[in-house]
Amino acid sequence: MSNSKDIYYVSGCTGIVAMDIGKSLLSQFPETNFHEEKFPFIKNISDAKKTLDYIIRKSAGKAPIIFSSLVNPEIRTIFDHPEVELFDICEAFLGRIENCLETKALLKPGFSRQTDDFGISKRAQAIDYCLEHDDGIKPDDYDNADVIVLGVSRTGKTPVSVYLSTHMELKSANFPLTEEYLHNYKLPKGISRNFKKTVGLTTNPEILSTIRQERYPGSNYAKRSTCIQELKQASQIFQKYNIPSINTSRRSIEELAAQISQEIGLYKKTSLLKSAPSRTPQTKSISNKNHSIWPEISITPSTGFGILMDKEESQNFGINEFAFKRLKKKNIAKVTRKELDV
Numbered sequence: 001m002s003n004s005k006d007i008y009y010v011s012g013c014t015g016i017v018a019m020d021i022g023k024s025l026l027s028q029f030p031e032t033n034f035h036e037e038k039f040p041f042i043k044n045i046s047d048a049k050k051t052l053d054y055i056i057r058k059s060a061g062k063a064p065i066i067f068s069s070l071v072n073p074e075i076r077t078i079f080d081h082p083e084v085e086l087f088d089i090c091e092a093f094l095g096r097i098e099n100c101l102e103t104k105a106l107l108k109p110g111f112s113r114q115t116d117d118f119g120i121s122k123r124a125q126a127i128d129y130c131l132e133h134d135d136g137i138k139p140d141d142y143d144n145a146d147v148i149v150l151g152v153s154r155t156g157k158t159p160v161s162v163y164l165s166t167h168m169e170l171k172s173a174n175f176p177l178t179e180e181y182l183h184n185y186k187l188p189k190g191i192s193r194n195f196k197k198t199v200g201l202t203t204n205p206e207i208l209s210t211i212r213q214e215r216y217p218g219s220n221y222a223k224r225s226t227c228i229q230e231l232k233q234a235s236q237i238f239q240k241y242n243i244p245s246i247n248t249s250r251r252s253i254e255e256l257a258a259q260i261s262q263e264i265g266l267y268k269k270t271s272l273l274k275s276a277p278s279r280t281p282q283t284k285s286i287s288n289k290n291h292s293i294w295p296e297i298s299i300t301p302s303t304g305f306g307i308l309m310d311k312e313e314s315q316n317f318g319i320n321e322f323a324f325k326r327l328k329k330k331n332i333a334k335v336t337r338k339e340l341d342v
Helices: 016-026 045-059 073-078 089-101 117-132 139-144 157-168 179-184 205-215 224-240 253-263 311-317 321-329
Strands: 004-010 033-039 065-068 085-088 147-151 172-176 198-202 245-247
Touching: 004 016, 004 045, 016 033, 016 065, 016 089, 045 073, 065 089, 085 089, 117 157, 117 172, 139 172, 147 157, 147 224, 147 253, 157 172, 157 253, 179 224, 198 224, 198 253, 205 224, 224 245, 245 253
Parallel strands: 004 033, 004 065, 065 085, 147 172, 147 198, 198 245
Antiparallel strands: none
16 A cells, blocks of 8 residues: 555635645644645636646546635536546535535635625734734733734744734734743732733743753853742642633644634634623624625624735735735744644
8 A cells, every 4th residue: 555645726716725634634644645736726626637738647547635715516516527526625525515505606716715895904903912922022902902912032922912813803912921020929010900811821831941052051040950840830820810721732722722712712602602701802693795605694703714924825824915924014923834743
């Protein structure tokens, strides 16, 4: 049995859905090597035929796997070819969902990622707030935050805060627990007034020390003993103020954001729950006219996946063009994949 396989993602829009589902499934096969390529914006039958010809030629009869999120049935049919293994995401689910909802899908590619002026404005405000409240800036203004992230240096506060603002449209602030706060076991008033929307980040001392060594090799700041002490003090602060904490070790930024949302009750957002917490204005139920291929059904919008600051990579991992430009305008430093997995 071969230990490698060619994987292709085809889509009528960005390809993010096909890639995310495909990668999630393929991660269950760690001993197999995958060569992956993405073909977004396949708009017509001609594009589909050219793409399929390339895939068959490139894979040389090795039965490549294709993950498709194409919604157009005629275009999808092109990839149902005996020389490839097609995993058709839309065909697997759309028909059944149509039956459940008793209505027909629009079959319009990329419709879930369209937004209106309100959505754009809300995301812009969240991004601006995140950038203006990064690394402990303006703690007196935390009353306006949707979520506050605490932690010692290099526990991943900024990457997760950026993700929360760009993908979930949350006004996210992050605050570093420096020596002043660690030794005195206290927090600024801006945080003490807002414990219900505050979450702490922690990690393993060995991992933290390794990360700090890369930044300041040989320093006291990077010593394992320093990391142990700081993490212990941070934990005691979290316990003192009853702040939930999350260990970031070996977790992706998506996992961290999801757990943070869960800890402060943001996962309670749904059009069926009328009593959403008052501290989460972003849970307001909205019309699904511009957010789903079923415009008649009221559904809350979904979040994206992953984050990197390079334009090409940001599109691959889910930051849309608007959010990318906003981050560049604010001169956000590039966030590497390694930092995101901290």
